Amino acid sequence: MRLVRSWFPLIFQVSAPIPLELLTKLATIGVILIVTWIISRVLGGFMSRAVGKFSQNVARQVRRIATWLIWLIGILVGLDQLGLELTILLVIVTLGGIALLIAIRDMLSNAASHEVVTTYSPFKIGDWIQVGECFGRVVDITWMNTILVTPDNETVYIPNSKITKSIVINKTTLGGTRICVPLKMDEAQDLSEVEKILLEIGTELREELVPDSTPEVRVINLDDHAFELGLFLKINNPAKGKFIASEVRKRAKKRLDAIRRKTLQ
Numbered sequence: 261m262r263l264v265r266s267w268f269p270l271i272f273q274v275s276a277p278i279p280l281e282l283l284t285k286l287a288t289i290g291v292i293l294i295v296t297w298i299i300s301r302v303l304g305g306f307m308s309r310a311v312g313k314f315s316q317n318v319a320r321q322v323r324r325i326a327t328w329l330i331w332l333i334g335i336l337v338g339l340d341q342l343g344l345e346l347t348i349l350l351v352i353v354t355l356g357g358i359a360l361l362i363a364i365r366d367m368l369s370n371a372a373s374h375e376v377v378t379t380y381s382p383f384k385i386g387d388w389i390q391v392g393e394c395f396g397r398v399v400d401i402t403w404m405n406t407i408l409v410t411p412d413n414e415t416v417y418i419p420n421s422k423i424t425k426s427i428v429i430n431k432t433t434l435g436g437t438r439i440c441v442p443l444k445m446d447e448a449q450d451l452s453e454v455e456k457i458l459l460e461i462g463t464e465l466r467e468e469l470v471p472d473s474t475p476e477v478r479v480i481n482l483d484d485h486a487f488e489l490g491l492f493l494k495i496n497n498p499a500k501g502k503f504i505a506s507e508v509r510k511r512a513k514k515r516l517d518a519i520r521r522k523t524l525q
Contacts, residue, residue, distance in 0.1 A: 289338040296334025300327045366421070370404045373420035377401060387432040388498040391418055395431075397499065411499040436470035436494040441505045442480055443512060444488045451479075451487065453519070454512075458491045461511045468504055470494040 308323040378401065383389050387398050389408070394416050396408030405417040431437045445454055455477045462475025469475075473494040481488040491508055495501060 285341050288341050292334055292338045292341070296331060299334075300330040303330065366419075367404070369421040370419050373424040374401065374403050376424050377406065377420060382428055383430045383432075387430055388437075390429040390431065391423060391426050394418060395498075411502065431498040436473065436496055437498040437501065438492060438494050439501045439505065440480075441491040441493070441508045442488055443491070443509065444481075444486055446486050447484070449487075449516070451489075454489060454516070457512060457515050458489065458508070461508050461515075462491055462493055464511075465493070465504060465507065468493075468495050468497070468500060470496055 304323040304327050307326055308320070377383075383398055385398050385401065388396070389398060391406075391408075394408060394410075396410040396414075396416055398406060399409050399415075400407040401420075403420075405419055406423050408416040408418065410416060443454075443458070445451075458477050459475055462469075476492040478490050478492065479487060480490045493504065493508075495504055
């Protein structure tokens with residue numbers, strides 16, 4: 261009986277009703293959060309429609325930033341209702357934000373670069389681009405990476421921050437991609453004959469070329485013992501550049517070898 265009596269006051273205190281002042285503060289915080297949600301939806305929608313007339317990508321970014329700021333203000337005002345010093349809260353939030361920024365700086369850099377890439381659109385999904393030594397077709401642009409598939413069917417993940425810091429070459433153009441296939445010959449070869457062979461090979465590969473384009477042969481280098489020619493072609497698919505160059509060299513060697521054998525006979 262003594263044990264029951266000793267615990268009775270404690271049970272009574274725990275089950276005591278919540279003070280009216282605390283209920284009022286909680287209700288006020290709830291109202292603040294609801295109002296914050298309404299303002300973020302209305303203001304975000306208004307800014308999205310206003311900026312969306314110029315660019316949908318910029319509109320999404322502006323709406324996202326405005327929503328974050330409104331919610332931050334609403335949460336700080338709600339915490340102030342609990343009697344917490346607002347200055348101290350701001351210091352805590354600032355220090356926490358700095359620590360968070362340091363921890364996820366690479367992620368934020370990639371996310372910010374994603375916004376730059378999608379807003380200004382230096383390339384799009386399906387384009388063939390070259391970033392440094394990486395060359396491939398863009399298959400996806402995520403928050404973290406730009407994903408390429410190379411002509412060798414390899415998947416390459418390039419951080420978006422590297423995209424914005426590097427020189428990006430977009431090889432997908434309406435007029436096709438121009439390639440040069442160099443061939444070095446010794447001085448014994450007839451320049452006119454080699455030029456004729458290269459132009460014939462270029463014509464044979466017309467299915468890979470841009471319509472109405474004409475193969476061209478130019479002298480790239482010339483010295484006392486050899487000369488170097490270049491066969492210039494405009495191709496439809498940049499991914500086939502290496503294959504076409506290999507095909508040109510292979511056909512050129514076969515025909516030049518055949519001419520050489522006839523000469524020796």
